[in-house]
Amino acid sequence: MAALPKRIIKETERLSKEPVPGISAVPHDDNLRYFDVTIDGPAQSPYEGTLLPPFGGVFKLELFLPDDYPMTPPKVRFLTKIYHPNIDRLGRICLDVLKSNWSPALQIRTILLSIQALLGAPNPDDPLANDVAQQWKEDQNQAIATAKEWTEKFAKA
Amino acid sequence: MSSPEPIPPPNDRRSSRASSAGMDTADGILPVGGPPNDPSPLQIRASNSLNSKNRRSTIAKQPPDLHLLEYVSQPDSNLVCLICHSPFDRPVQLFCGHFFCRECLDHAWCAQQEGRKTCPTCRSRVDPEKDVRPVPKIIETMLDELVVKCPNAKSGCGWVEQRVNVNDHVMLYCEYTLVECAQHDCRLHISQKEFHKGCLHYTVSCEDCHTSMMKKDLEDHQRTACANRSTNCLHCDASLLRLDLKTHIKDACGKVITPCQGTIVGCTFTAERAQTNLHEKSCPMATMAPHFRDQQARIERNEARLEPLTRKVGILEDGLSSITNMLYPANDSASTFPVTNPWIPTSPTPSPSNLVPTPTSASRPPRSHPYPKTHRSPFTNPSHPFDSQVHHLLTLHESLRDEVNRIANALTDLEGRTNMMVMNESQRTKDDMLHTNAAINGMRHQLHWLISATLQQRNSTRTAANAASGSTSGARQGGSAARQGPSAGFHAPLRRLSDSTRQDTKL
Numbered sequence: 001m002a003a004l005p006k007r008i009i010k011e012t013e014r015l016s017k018e019p020v021p022g023i024s025a026v027p028h029d030d031n032l033r034y035f036d037v038t039i040d041g042p043a044q045s046p047y048e049g050t051l052l053p054p055f056g057g058v059f060k061l062e063l064f065l066p067d068d069y070p071m072t073p074p075k076v077r078f079l080t081k082i083y084h085p086n087i088d089r090l091g092r093i094c095l096d097v098l099k100s101n102w103s104p105a106l107q108i109r110t111i112l113l114s115i116q117a118l119l120g121a122p123n124p125d126d127p128l129a130n131d132v133a134q135q136w137k138e139d140q141n142q143a144i145a146t147a148k149e150w151t152e153k154f155a156k157a
Numbered sequence: 158m159s160s161p162e163p164i165p166p167p168n169d170r171r172s173s174r175a176s177s178a179g180m181d182t183a184d185g186i187l188p189v190g191g192p193p194n195d196p197s198p199l200q201i202r203a204s205n206s207l208n209s210k211n212r213r214s215t216i217a218k219q220p221p222d223l224h225l226l227e228y229v230s231q232p233d234s235n236l237v238c239l240i241c242h243s244p245f246d247r248p249v250q251l252f253c254g255h256f257f258c259r260e261c262l263d264h265a266w267c268a269q270q271e272g273r274k275t276c277p278t279c280r281s282r283v284d285p286e287k288d289v290r291p292v293p294k295i296i297e298t299m300l301d302e303l304v305v306k307c308p309n310a311k312s313g314c315g316w317v318e319q320r321v322n323v324n325d326h327v328m329l330y331c332e333y334t335l336v337e338c339a340q341h342d343c344r345l346h347i348s349q350k351e352f353h354k355g356c357l358h359y360t361v362s363c364e365d366c367h368t369s370m371m372k373k374d375l376e377d378h379q380r381t382a383c384a385n386r387s388t389n390c391l392h393c394d395a396s397l398l399r400l401d402l403k404t405h406i407k408d409a410c411g412k413v414i415t416p417c418q419g420t421i422v423g424c425t426f427t428a429e430r431a432q433t434n435l436h437e438k439s440c441p442m443a444t445m446a447p448h449f450r451d452q453q454a455r456i457e458r459n460e461a462r463l464e465p466l467t468r469k470v471g472i473l474e475d476g477l478s479s480i481t482n483m484l485y486p487a488n489d490s491a492s493t494f495p496v497t498n499p500w501i502p503t504s505p506t507p508s509p510s511n512l513v514p515t516p517t518s519a520s521r522p523p524r525s526h527p528y529p530k531t532h533r534s535p536f537t538n539p540s541h542p543f544d545s546q547v548h549h550l551l552t553l554h555e556s557l558r559d560e561v562n563r564i565a566n567a568l569t570d571l572e573g574r575t576n577m578m579v580m581n582e583s584q585r586t587k588d589d590m591l592h593t594n595a596a597i598n599g600m601r602h603q604l605h606w607l608i609s610a611t612l613q614q615r616n617s618t619r620t621a622a623n624a625a626s627g628s629t630s631g632a633r634q635g636g637s638a639a640r641q642g643p644s645a646g647f648h649a650p651l652r653r654l655s656d657s658t659r660q661d662t663k664l
């Protein structure tokens with residue numbers, strides 16, 4: 001295996017030394033480019049956990065740094081089922097900075113913060129999961145209720 | 158791999174070739190080491206590294222990669238490139254005011270879509286011709302003054318200086334920089350300080366410890382690692398084998414600072430070992446120490462032994478509680494189940510020992526009833542152990558098993574009895590048949606006797622008739638008389654005969 005670029009080593013170190021509140025990213029022992037990520041649903045969103053047990057509201061993701069990272073964006077995917085207009089059934093995320101708007105000046109922590117922000121501000125006009133976005137536009141209250149229900153059901157701590 | 162690319166020393170025989178291509182050629186193709194079809198290990202290594210494209214051709218003259226340097230102190234975050242996260246290496250400034258390493262920027266643009274070049278930080282469009290400028294002088298100075306370690310620090314170079322000098326150091330002065338071996342057909346590397354010794358890439362054996370290694374490593378081994386070489390103690394200057402150095406420092410060296418043995422009891426005396434030894438003779442705590450150490454060791458041993466036991470107890474408790482849960486779930490509705498307890502007739506107040514039925518409960522009284530009696534438990538308390546369906550089923554199962562056993566026993570018994578009866582019966586039949594046979598034999602004898610008697614009579618009658626030459630009627634009368642004769646005239650012998658046969662049967 002080619003040596004891990006110094007930048008990835010530095011990012012990993014910083015993620016463990018100065019973790020972002022509500023976000024964790026831990027590399028696999030056998031592949032330091034593959035991270036197990038958890039993101040807490042933001043407060044006042046349907047993805048928020050409860051104050052009392054069983055809490056919940058914790059979403060699991062996987063993150064992979066391709067060989068030419070940071071020149072190409074990391075690949076991120078939700079592993080926990082989530083009802084969100086910009087996240088499809090396979091957990092793929094529709095987020096500009098993960099695609100065309102990627103910049104090598106971004107990093108793992110900024111990307112994960114963007115994903116957390118996306119949970120707080122769904123954007124049904126730029127959908128990935130078409131049916132979810134449709135329901136979101138037609139009856140927002142019902143959609144939010146469904147999102148809450150899914151959070152309770154799937155996003156266990 | 159933080160070691161730098163090898164640099165040929167000024168006296169390298171290839172330097173003439175290199176200088177003919179120009180020392181500062183950035184992209185001239187220089188054949189380095191070996192025939193063109195046979196890439197040198199250097200080239201292979203270079204093609205594996207991150208920015209291989211830039212390096213493969215000028216590998217032998219490439220200065221150390223500043224991105225891989227180790228900085229002595231954390232550099233100011235304003236001097237760190239957002240792309241490589243290291244202090245800038247030959248930085249440039251975009252018109253928007255953002256700084257990047259030249260190389261990092263080129264890589265980023267290389268990966269971007271065709272013709273679209275933007276600032277990685279603010280995404281404003283960049284015209285590479287006009288918008289890329291040199292950085293202010295002060296930035297360059299600050300970068301130059303960052304203190305770094307020599308990239309060969311791991312091989313033993315202790316050079317630590319400003320970054321601006323690292324290039325010269327590695328290229329010209331560092332003795333640990335690897336270069337290609339002087340021997341033409343040897344493609345291995347050797348540190349610059351040993352280059353003049355010729356090829357050292359052959360295996361030798363250390364004459365002191367008989368470990369085999371390459372010649373180039375031998376000196377280093379003998380100086381720093383060989384266990385059978387003598388060395389000097391850093392503390393007392395005594396000369397001894399490296400092998401013994403550790404134990405010397407730990408137990409014997411008079412100059413090593415050691416605490417009084419009594420520290421474990423509270424003595425705070427600490428001095429060179431020689432003085433400590435003197436002190437210990439008078440220190441009461443030092444005399445107590447061995448005893449305490451013994452106790453300590455014993456306590457530790459016991460704790461070590463206790464730990465697995467605690468774990469085992471935990472496991473057993475878990476198992477017990479899960480068994481209890483399985484048998485008696487704390488379920489109020491369970492109390493409404495009819496509960497079977499075959500043991501209740503003998504023990505109306507069951508003790509915990511017979512809550513769990515065992516197959517070997519021989520003390521149970523025999524019952525003629527083929528099925529266990531079903532009771533409604535007299536204990537209506539919902540927490541009572543019998544108020545459980547599982548327990549109900551278990552006891553039911555147990556009593557059914559007993560019933561089956563009993564039935565099997567009864568069957569065996571019955572079979573035996575039947576066999577006995579059949580045997581007795583057949584014996585009796587056999588006896589009867591013997592009697593019958595005997596009777597038949599007697600009758601046969603009697604018949605025989607009668608027949609012979611009749612024949613005798615007839616013969617005598619015929620002789621008498623012949624002698625008297627009587628009439629035929631007389632003969633017919635005699636015949637009838639003779640025919641009557643045996644029944645009347647020989648009555649006694651017949652009686653006797655039958656008597657004897659009867660006696661025979663009676664025996």
Ligand SMILES: [Zn+2]
Pocket residue numbers: 238239240241242243245246257258261
């Ligand atoms: Zn850079």
Ligand SMILES: [Zn+2]
Pocket residue numbers: 251253254255276277278279280281
């Ligand atoms: Zn900019």
Ligand SMILES: [Zn+2]
Pocket residue numbers: 307308309310314315316326327331332333
């Ligand atoms: Zn050096």
Ligand SMILES: [Zn+2]
Pocket residue numbers: 338339340343344345355356357358
């Ligand atoms: Zn050699």
Ligand SMILES: [Zn+2]
Pocket residue numbers: 363364365366367368378379382383384385
């Ligand atoms: Zn040796």
Ligand SMILES: [Zn+2]
Pocket residue numbers: 390391392393394395405406409410411412
């Ligand atoms: Zn010593």
Ligand SMILES: [Zn+2]
Pocket residue numbers: 417418419420424425426436437440442443
């Ligand atoms: Zn003492």
